[in-house]
Amino acid sequence: MSDESGEPLTSNVRPATSALVTVRIIKSFPYRNVKNHILSPVNLQETTPKQLVEQVRTIINTTGGLRPYRNVEYDTLKIYTKAHGSKSMNLIINFENDDDWVLQRPGLEIDRSLKELGVENETELSLFKWDDYVAFKANPEEKW
Structure with a gap:
């Protein structure tokens, strides 16, 4: 795929075996x-959602800034946005597409690769606690 200028899209520049993924670690909605x-690099063809969650948990527990x-x-x-896709109006979380874009949550563990689940280079993923998300979705009140 390429854009109108003939340049390849950034989501297609890197191979799926060496993708760049942004994980949005959400502490409080x-x-x-x-x-x-x-x-x-993230190997989207071999990494499952469970493996990625474990990898990010390890990073959180070993990185001083986190x-x-x-x-x-x-x-x-959960997928927040894909490269070159539209972003949610909500800056903290994407409320849409729970059925398709939630890759792992309590009671749902998908044993397929991130690539099979639609994750590509430059996809933004959200990592959070499911119960907090459900409560915030029911009453999306922001506090200061």
């Missing part, structure tokens, strides 16, 4: 506590 962490994010039990991985 109401207070909009989010920290982006860029992972590269110390404030250690007190949440992250159990859910």
Whole structure:
């Protein structure tokens, strides 16, 4: 794929075996506590959502700058936006596409690769606690 100028799209520049993925670590929905962490390279053809969640949990527990994010039990991985796609109007989380874009949550563990699930280079993923998401979705009130 390429854009109108003939240049390849950034989502197609890197191979699926060496993709760049941004993980949005969400500590609090109401207070909009989010920290982006860029992972590269990620082998989308072999990595499952469960493996990626475990990898990011390890990063959170071993990286000094992520110390404030250690007190949440992250159990859910959801696509926030794909490269060159439209973003959600909500800056903290994408409420749409729960059936298709939630890749892992309690009671749902998909044993397929990230590539098979539609993740490509430069996809943004959200990592959060499912119960917090359900509560915020029911009452999306932001606090300051």
